[in-house]
Amino acid sequence: MYLAKIHVNYKRSILNPEAQAVQTALLRLGYQDVTSVQLGKYFELKLTGSQSKEQAAKEVDEICDRLLANVNMESYHYQLEELAVAE
Template identity: 35%
Template sequence: MARVVVDVMLKPEILDPQGQAVQRALPRLGFEGISDVRQGKRFELEVEGPVDEAALGRIRDLAESFLANTVIEDFTVRVDEVAEAAK
């Protein structure tokens, strides 16, 4: 078993009102100096078998067709090395 992490973020040019709402709340909490917040999604996929290039390729296809909507979102796919090392 290995964990693959897919991070999905709105493209930079897309307005993110949720991120803005979080950013605006920060001064009230005593956090200064944060000029922008963008909110995204993180998927953790527990993969059975080896995470080789073929497996990562399939996960990239999955991310592109389903986990992210590439009209509005960018994504990255990576193997979670920390989860790997803990075993």
């Protein structure tokens, strides 16, 4: 069993007004040193069927491409952790 920890973020070329609003709020709080804010989505998926890390990675790539990310404007990256079956 594998745990996939997936981050989906806007590509750098895509405007992210939400992240900009957070950065402006941080400036208001006095954090002048924050020069960049990235804001995205985080998913944790438990995969019970995958026999190997390669197989799990293939499935996660497919899931990201088909649903979790819109590859027109978002990119994703993830880590896979092997879990004990009873977890």
